[in-house]
Amino acid sequence: MEKQKLVMIGNGMAGVRTLEELLKLAPDHYEITVFGAEPHGNYNRILLSPVLSGEMTLPEIMLNDLDWYRDNGITLHAGRKVVGIDRRQRVVTADDGTVASYDRLLLATGSNPFILPVPGRDLPGVIAYRDIADTETMIATASAHRHAVVIGAGLLGLEAANGLLLRGMNVTVVHVGDWIMERQLDRTAGGMLQRSLEAKGMRFLLAHHTSELVQGESGRVAAIRFKNGDSIPADLVVMAAGIRPNIELAKAVGIQCNRGVLVSDTLQTFDPAIYAVGECAEHRGVAYGLVAPLFEQAKVCANHLAQFGIGRYTGSVTSTKLKVTGIDVFSAGDFSSADGTEDIVLHDPGLGIYKRVVVRDDKVVGAVMIGDTADGSWYFKLLKDQQDISNIRDHLLFGQHGLGDVGHKGETVAANLPDDAEVCGCNGVCKGDIVKSIKGNGLFTLDEVRKHTKASSSCGSCTGLVEQILASTLGGAYQTTQSKDKPVCGCTHLSHGDVRTAIREQHLLSALQAMKVLDWKTPSGCASCRPALNYYCLSSWPHEATDDPQSRFINERAHANIQKDGTYSVVPRMWGGLTTPGELRAIADAAEKYAVPTIKVTGGQRIDLLGIRKDDLPAIWADLNKAGMVSGHAYGKSIRTVKTCVGSEHCRFGTQRSMDLGVKLEKMLFDMYSPHKVKLAVSGCPRNCAEAGIKDVGVIGVDSGYELYVAGNGGIKTEVAQFLAKVKTDEEVMEYSGAFLQLYREEGWYLERTCHYIERVGLDHAKAQVVNNATRRRELFERLLHSLQGAKDPWAERVEAERTSALAREFQTLEATA
Amino acid sequence: MSAHPVQTASNDWLAICPASAIPLLGARVVRTALGNVAIFRNQDDQVFAVQDACPHKGGPLSQGIVHGLTVTCPLHAWKIDLDCGEAIAPDQGCVARYPVQVRDQHVYLSLTPLPRTTET
Numbered sequence: 001m002e003k004q005k006l007v008m009i010g011n012g013m014a015g016v017r018t019l020e021e022l023l024k025l026a027p028d029h030y031e032i033t034v035f036g037a038e039p040h041g042n043y044n045r046i047l048l049s050p051v052l053s054g055e056m057t058l059p060e061i062m063l064n065d066l067d068w069y070r071d072n073g074i075t076l077h078a079g080r081k082v083v084g085i086d087r088r089q090r091v092v093t094a095d096d097g098t099v100a101s102y103d104r105l106l107l108a109t110g111s112n113p114f115i116l117p118v119p120g121r122d123l124p125g126v127i128a129y130r131d132i133a134d135t136e137t138m139i140a141t142a143s144a145h146r147h148a149v150v151i152g153a154g155l156l157g158l159e160a161a162n163g164l165l166l167r168g169m170n171v172t173v174v175h176v177g178d179w180i181m182e183r184q185l186d187r188t189a190g191g192m193l194q195r196s197l198e199a200k201g202m203r204f205l206l207a208h209h210t211s212e213l214v215q216g217e218s219g220r221v222a223a224i225r226f227k228n229g230d231s232i233p234a235d236l237v238v239m240a241a242g243i244r245p246n247i248e249l250a251k252a253v254g255i256q257c258n259r260g261v262l263v264s265d266t267l268q269t270f271d272p273a274i275y276a277v278g279e280c281a282e283h284r285g286v287a288y289g290l291v292a293p294l295f296e297q298a299k300v301c302a303n304h305l306a307q308f309g310i311g312r313y314t315g316s317v318t319s320t321k322l323k324v325t326g327i328d329v330f331s332a333g334d335f336s337s338a339d340g341t342e343d344i345v346l347h348d349p350g351l352g353i354y355k356r357v358v359v360r361d362d363k364v365v366g367a368v369m370i371g372d373t374a375d376g377s378w379y380f381k382l383l384k385d386q387q388d389i390s391n392i393r394d395h396l397l398f399g400q401h402g403l404g405d406v407g408h409k410g411e412t413v414a415a416n417l418p419d420d421a422e423v424c425g426c427n428g429v430c431k432g433d434i435v436k437s438i439k440g441n442g443l444f445t446l447d448e449v450r451k452h453t454k455a456s457s458s459c460g461s462c463t464g465l466v467e468q469i470l471a472s473t474l475g476g477a478y479q480t481t482q483s484k485d486k487p488v489c490g491c492t493h494l495s496h497g498d499v500r501t502a503i504r505e506q507h508l509l510s511a512l513q514a515m516k517v518l519d520w521k522t523p524s525g526c527a528s529c530r531p532a533l534n535y536y537c538l539s540s541w542p543h544e545a546t547d548d549p550q551s552r553f554i555n556e557r558a559h560a561n562i563q564k565d566g567t568y569s570v571v572p573r574m575w576g577g578l579t580t581p582g583e584l585r586a587i588a589d590a591a592e593k594y595a596v597p598t599i600k601v602t603g604g605q606r607i608d609l610l611g612i613r614k615d616d617l618p619a620i621w622a623d624l625n626k627a628g629m630v631s632g633h634a635y636g637k638s639i640r641t642v643k644t645c646v647g648s649e650h651c652r653f654g655t656q657r658s659m660d661l662g663v664k665l666e667k668m669l670f671d672m673y674s675p676h677k678v679k680l681a682v683s684g685c686p687r688n689c690a691e692a693g694i695k696d697v698g699v700i701g702v703d704s705g706y707e708l709y710v711a712g713n714g715g716i717k718t719e720v721a722q723f724l725a726k727v728k729t730d731e732e733v734m735e736y737s738g739a740f741l742q743l744y745r746e747e748g749w750y751l752e753r754t755c756h757y758i759e760r761v762g763l764d765h766a767k768a769q770v771v772n773n774a775t776r777r778r779e780l781f782e783r784l785l786h787s788l789q790g791a792k793d794p795w796a797e798r799v800e801a802e803r804t805s806a807l808a809r810e811f812q813t814l815e816a817t818a
Numbered sequence: 819m820s821a822h823p824v825q826t827a828s829n830d831w832l833a834i835c836p837a838s839a840i841p842l843l844g845a846r847v848v849r850t851a852l853g854n855v856a857i858f859r860n861q862d863d864q865v866f867a868v869q870d871a872c873p874h875k876g877g878p879l880s881q882g883i884v885h886g887l888t889v890t891c892p893l894h895a896w897k898i899d900l901d902c903g904e905a906i907a908p909d910q911g912c913v914a915r916y917p918v919q920v921r922d923q924h925v926y927l928s929l930t931p932l933p934r935t936t937e938t
Contacts (some may be wrong), residue, residue: 441908452908458894524843524861527883527890527897550843554881554892562892566878614881810841814848816832816927 003031006305007092007102009082009249011036013045014278014294015108016064021302023072029306032074033100035092038131039079041065044442046291046474048135052163056439058132063442075100085253087271104305107250107261107269107276111243111289116151120213125220126237129160138238142167145235149173149224151210153180155320157240161202164236172203172232174210174224184320184331188347189354189370196327196352205232213237245280245287260287265312267301277301283315290318295444310493310519319380327352328472330376333366333383334358341365346397355397362390375399377467391762414468423465426458431469438473446470461716489528491520496532496749503536509544510537511551525551532750535637538673539745542787555635558811559794560617568617569610571634572624573670576644576662576682577605586627594620604641604679606632614811618802621795630670630793637751638673639680642666643691647684647701656701658684661730665699668734669741671791672784675748675757678741679714693721696744696754697737706733710740710766711758719755722763725771739770739780746783831919831926840865840925845880845889852929855916856880858889858900866900867918867927873898873911902935 006022008015011034019032036042042064050056069076080094091101113128115121125141127134142148142164150161153175165171173180179190194204209227213234216222225231245260256262256270260282267275267283277297279289288294293316303311319332335358337343346355353371357364357379363386367379378399382389389396417423419432437443437452449466450457456466485495494502499518508514511533515525525533530551537545549557560568572587587607591599597611612620621631633639642665645651647658662682672678681690682699692698694714698721700707705728712721724740727733743766748757758766769776802809832850840846840859847870848855854870856879864887870880877893887901897906903915917928 522886524885526885526888527895530883530885550841550884553883558881562878562881564875564877564893566876566881809839810844810846813854814835814839814846816834816848816850816929 004029004103005101006030006032006104006106007100008032008034008106008108009092010108010110010246010278010280011038011040011042011076011078012108012110012278013042013063013291014110014298015106016042017295017298018106018108018277018301018305019072019074020064021299022305025302025308026306030104032072033077033102034069034074035077035080035082035094035098035100037079037081038133040132041068041076041078043132045131047439048129048132049159049163052135052138052160053166054163060439082249085249087253087274090273103273105274106301106305107255107274107280108278109246109249109280111279111287112246113239114242114244115239116210116241118210118212120215120221121239123213123215123219123221125235126213126239128239129156130243138164138236139167141236142169146170147172147233148236148238149232149234150238150240151175151224152240152242153177153204153206154183154240154242155181157238158197160238160240162197162200164238165200165202169236171201172205172234174205174208174226176207176209178207180204180206181329184368185329185370186335186356186368189329189331189356189368192349192352192354192370193327193329243279243289245282247280250276250280258282258285265300265314266304266309267297267313268304275301275305283313286315288316288318290320291444292316293318308521317380317384319376319383328369328371328373330369330373330379331367332376332380333364335366335368344393344397357396359389359393362388362393364389373471374464374468377464377471388762391764414465414472417469423469424453424455424458424462427454429453429455434466434469435473438470443470444474459716488532489526491515491522491525491529492518494518499533500536500540500749503533504540507541508537509541510534510546511548513537527553531637535673535675535750539787543789553637556637558614558617559621559631559635559798560612561635563610565611567611567613569608569634570612570617570620570624571602571606571608571632572629573632573666574606574629575666576642576659578644578659578663579607583627583629586624586629590620590623593623602634602641604634605643606634606641608634615813617811618799622799625793625796625799631795633671633794636673637676638671639666639669639678641679642669643679643681643695645683645685645689647682651684653687654684654701655703656684656706658682658690658699658701661699661701661706661733662690664730665734665737668738668785668788670788671794672741672745672788674741674745675750676753678744678754680737694718695721697721697740699733699737704728708733708736708740711754711763713753713755715753722758724763724767735777735781736770738784739777740766742780742784743769745787746780830928830930832929834925834927837865837920837923837925843884845882845884847878847880848927850927850929852914854878854880855927855929857918857925857927858884860884860887860900865918865920865925867916868898868900868903869914869916871913872896873905873913874909879913903932904935 041062044061044063047061077098080096082092083095084093091099093099113130127137148164148169148171150157150173153173161171161173179187180194181190211227212225213221214223221234221237223231224234247257247261250261251257261269261276261280263269263276263281263283267277269276278294296316297313300311300313341358341360344357356368358366364382417431421431423429423431434453434455441452443449456463487493488496502518503514511530514533531553534548534551554562560570594616596609600608602608642662644659644662648654648656678696680697681692681695683690683692684701692700694712698709698712707726708724709721710724713719744754744757834848845856845858855867856870858866870878872879872891874896877891879889879891881892882889888897888899890897896909903912905911915932919926
């Protein structure tokens with residue numbers, strides 16, 4: 001097939017990101033030509049301010065250098081401006097006469113700075129702040145002149161002012177509004193920011209309207225005059241009073257425009273052969289100026305250009321999390337104090353901290369923060385997900401406390417960390433490595449940082465910190481990616497919730513069937529989605545769905561835990577942590593027979609045999625089975641253990657028979673697979689020797705019965721279990737616990753622990769289903785028992801299969817014979 | 819089952835196992851003089867043979883999840899392209915590939931490694 005021709009007008013971040021996405025999806029579909037008015041490759045416009053202030057250099061902010069275009073076979077006409085489009089013939093013409101024909105045209109012309117229509121606006125020394133050339137002019141001017149005036153106290157203006165200040169100029173910021181950054185900040189926050197900037201030497205003239213720029217003797221600008229008659233000296237005037245979508249060309253050739261070029265949800269203009277993305281486009285009445293939404297548009301546009309046609313852009317909720325000249329600022333949503341809203345405010349002028357969260361109907365609708373913005377992305381997530389905050393309202397302002405604190409002792413402000421501070425303890429990644437990778441590789445999202453640096457890609461406890469580093473490195477370009485609608489993985493655009501609903505509604509019975517029916521983009525998924533799909537099918541359709549062993553992680557396939565050297569560890573089940581001389585003897589015999597190098601008592605009151613070769617697994621299982629022991633499931637996203645204390649059987653303080661109850665619970669839940677691992681504990685009294693306070697389900701015996709706690713976690717981030725209910729009998733404990741776990745099995749996302757599940761849906765939801773509604777509780781409990789009915793020991797099954805099935809000796813290493 | 823095209827003149831084929839002994843989207847391990855070799859079978863019934871050691875920390879690739887032309891290492895989730903032996907970017911590294919073919923429903927392996935496919 002002959003390649004189609006794609007021409008892109010504009011060579012900025014949104015457009016080039018579209019090309020990158022397109023090349024990933026359909027590398028050979030188009031012959032691509034790019035026209036850019038600037039004589040450079042694609043650079044990170046957001047980082048122009050560090051260049052101005054001297055913290056970075058131009059080569060450091062290049063995202064795609066000229067080699068990138070060459071390597072991807074893209075023809076780049078840099079420094080050539082397109083002046084005409086012939087929509088009939090599908091040809092574009094540049095100012096130097098270059099022509100290019102297209103099958104698809106992509107407009108990514110960005111925006112133009114708004115130049116105040118005042119006398120003197122064309123004088124030498126009057127510039128905008130938009131591109132590399134402007135930045136270079138400012139740097140040159142700073143070394144020869146003294147007085148700079150910046151018109152506009154938005155983000156761009158303040159950054160320009162700061163850069164010029166650092167370059168040694170005398171800087172005054174002129175603003176028409178009553179306070180600075182009024183689109184992002186309320187009056188209090190604006191005032192605080194202004195005072196801290198004034199402390200650095202910046203001067204402000206608020207509520208000042210410019211009337212004229214006055215020419216000096218040298219011919220360049222010399223002063224600025226205001227409507228009130230005052231004037232101040234100015235050798236350099238930077239216009240930063242806003243941007244306007246650059247739609248001149250589109251308008252001239254009759255493409256429908258409003259404020260920007262009008263586009264549909266597939267980023268197409270009224271001419272379906274012509275697409276538009278980025279700051280020049282207007283989608284559902286909004287023209288975006290932040291990078292994150294533009295990247296979302298790029299994804300959808302690329303998807304459509306690649307003729308996949310499954311993506312739709314439905315608009316973005318934006319937040320601003322940025323560093324204005326060293327001061328952390330965050331804002332999102334609506335904070336205008338409209339009717340029906342309530343403000344929750346924490347204001348400490350001494351510490352320079354201001355946090356205001358605006359709430360309507362128990363939902364966050366806006367937030368403004370200055371000084372301490374660590375929890376900005378959390379508030380933004382609450383806002384985007386429309387989460388009910390009535391439960392957490394009393395401590396909402398104190399933040400999520402969800403930041404990683406492993407190895408950095410609760411250090412929560414990423415900006416203060418030195419470069420050699422270890423951020424990711426699992427993979428040994430320091431802050432400096434992350435910052436370098438973000439800048440060097442042009443990364444914008446958490447997922448990209450995970451891929452490139454491995455930080456936060458293992459246990460995830462440092463995710464909050466990594467997000468902060470992203471935010472402080474990128475400034476306004478950063479947008480949190482967490483959301484309910486996040487796709488399961490790159491193989492689909494569906495979220496966990498979507499997939500599970502589809503499996504339930506369309507009666508899908510295997511991972512492979514689900515991938516086919518749900519239009520998976522990859523032929524056989526990946527290591528992230530297949531185990532999830534397999535679990536969702538099995539948990540939605542117990543006894544009906546087909547388990548696909550190849551869609552399970554090796555531990556669940558081999559019923560043992562893989563170790564770093566490729567050997568396995570075997571943990572026989574000891575119900576409730578109880579054992580007998582006979583069992584211990586069998587374990588000792590097996591350990592000797594298979595030369596087990598390490599024997600260790602686990603945290604869950606079991607015995608772990610480590611260092612067993614895969615070939616030996618079926619044999620050691622057969623031996624342990626003979627002594628009456630079964631698999632301990634120490635390897636699975638499944639019921640792990642029920643830990644117990646000795647309780648009233650022996651203990652002088654015990655109030656309940658905790659060992660008995662533990663054994664009963666563990667037998668009931670045997671072979672229960674779940675979104676993630678599940679651990680229980682039963683303590684016989686509130687001294688809680690079984691540590692029930694950090695378990696998925698914790699039971700604490702008291703004189704009058706049992707207290708039930710759920711959603712605790714002793715791992716990555718210690719979470720104290722929350723009180724669910726108080727019950728009287730063993731039977732009630734089993735029913736309540738079982739119903740809670742079934743709810744989690746039906747609603748939890750794959751690899752979501754109970755603590756994260758409850759954080760997402762709220763404890764009240766679980767209480768409503770399990771505690772307050774007896775019918776619902778019994779239904780859940782019955783569904784759990786139904787799905788666990790006839791559970792077999794996976795070891796015994798495997799041993800049996802070894803003797804009978806075609807793939808019988810799958811665990812055995814093959815020998816090569818000539 | 820169709821064998822993956824093999825561009826080698828080698829005639830040192832070793833008989834390994836019946837093709838049916840390798841699970842679809844799975845793998846088997848062969849003990850050889852050159853260490854363990856993993857033989858994979860993917861969705862399209864193609865077979866691949868690579869050294870059973872991830873370029874990252876030597877993890878047994880044979881125990882990973884097979885998808886498309888790729889296996890994900892069970893230890894730290896590196897993805898290895900079975901067709902060219904290279905780790906998928908941004909990870910970097912490669913594993914040795916061996917010629918493998920299916921004849922008369924039987925799997926044959928050669929221990930003459932295939933040359934690297936990328937120029938580095």
